[in-house]
Amino acid sequence: MAVEIEPGTRLRTGTSAAMSGGGDALTVEIRKRFANGGGFALEVSFAALPGITIVFGPSGAGKTTLLDCIAGLATPDSGRIAIAGRNFFGDANLAVQHRRIGYVFQDLALFPHLSVEKNVQYGISALAVSARRQRTDAILQSFRISHLRGRKPGEISGGERQRVALARALVTDPCVLLLDEPLAALDATTKSNIIDDLRAWNQAHRIPILYVTHSREEVFALGERVMVLENGRIVAQGTPHEVMSAPRQETVALLAGFENIFDATVVAAHEDRGTMTCRLAGSNVELETPLIRADVGSALKVGIRAGDILLATILPSGLSARNVIPGKVVSLTQHDVIVTARVDCGMEMAVHLTLAARDSLHLQPGREVWLVVKTHSCHLMA
């Protein structure tokens, strides 16, 4: 998908570009307790560098509250929010309208009584007419919605509305951009087109972007960094690969797509080989896993992706994989082109297969099989 956004300052006026101080990190260190939230408290501390930071987590984790605090729509109990020496919150509470924040809400909140053009111009009404027109034209063009300028939000499609909401937030030349699940309701193609446009815009305007999502695909498609929020706390952060491929917590693992998560106890540590043996709770299955700092007898969790498990119908031999577990197929279910086999090995494991593999192996419930798991496909979590 070609993107026609020119890097540089086309969308900015001279003064505002100087004011935005491109390249500054947003520092957030806040605490907010909810009296009626069953003791729920948001307590986070992080610095968001220019570029896209994904805020990932289950619903109710406090993601939207975090964005609202940064925007000034909610007030933290204590702490500090600042960017480039400008204090949003701390000694004083800077009013929402003075923070220069771009916020794209989950339901977009386009003004239904205004045309696309008027919506986009809403935040720059203080500019002179010619400057306003120039900026509007540029942003409408870069989000490819120029042809919609006269229409009302009710008369355009979901993807187009999304683009209008982004354009409306970005045309103000914000110093921080907050996106609350902006693409949740869109189909995959529209989504990836908009992601491309957003990424291109971000190349030209290096500001911190906090992007809330609970979609795994979006994490990998967009994120330079990921921050996982759970129960109001940051439980993990790093690159998408670090956080999502080698999760250290069960919740992150579930979000990151680990279909198999088991309680286990350390049976033996083999420091010379860099491995350990762990027994899965409630079964006799022993797995060889990578060595971590854990005492023999201590409890931990093992996560294995369903796609990382091999399935054989005869006992395999001559493999480098150290874990070969016998079991019986319990059920086979199909989602699109992936078949999920549930295999009883003393506990149930989910295994992903292709349609062709299912058919050529003549798999059906009751069939005896062997599961093959590499040592390093076993991810250990606290």
Place this chain on the structure above:
Amino acid sequence: MDWQAFWLTIRLALLVAAALVVIGLPIACWITYSRWRWKFLAEAVVALPIVLPPTVLGFYVLVALGSRSPLGRLWQALTGHTLAFTFEGLVIGSILYSLPFAVQPFAASFAAVDRKLIAASSTLGASRLQTFFRVILPLSVSGLVTGIALSFAHTMGEFGVVLMVGGNIPGVTRTVSIDIYDQVQAFNYAAANQTALVLLAISFVVLSVVYALNRRVWAVWPWK
């Protein structure tokens, strides 16, 4: 028909409706967005004229406007005459009497405006006042029309407050409804009927306009 009473009533209703836009909008705005814990008391006070007998309201207004009250004395010092039994006094009484008929539709339509739109407006740099005029008000047009029309129509037909505060002075405080009462007292049923019909017609037209403007689906025209 007493055209003098008729025009006086129209003048009074227009003045009151206009005043209620100016007074009612801030009150409605406050009622909608304030988080004051005793707000419900203020709401009850605003709604009082709906349930209060007009004579009770009229009595208190008369006392408040009279030459013994501070307000009445102030007015007398400024203008040389009292407020009671004058057109100005009538306007003040009518504003109080019709207040809920303006404030409640205003407040209901403000409350119906999505809070997210207000939040969006402020993140885009608009002050509260700008947000009110650029987002809340344009999205509350139907409530605005309803409030104005209801307070106009309600003032057109008021009787008790007018009688208490204004008396029955031709050309100054004699409104249509009092004129009808006078005609009936004088067994002049034909004239009373004429005036009553006009009042009925006006009320019907005003309410029809309100409901027509508030129709959601204009695709279905009544005459098709």
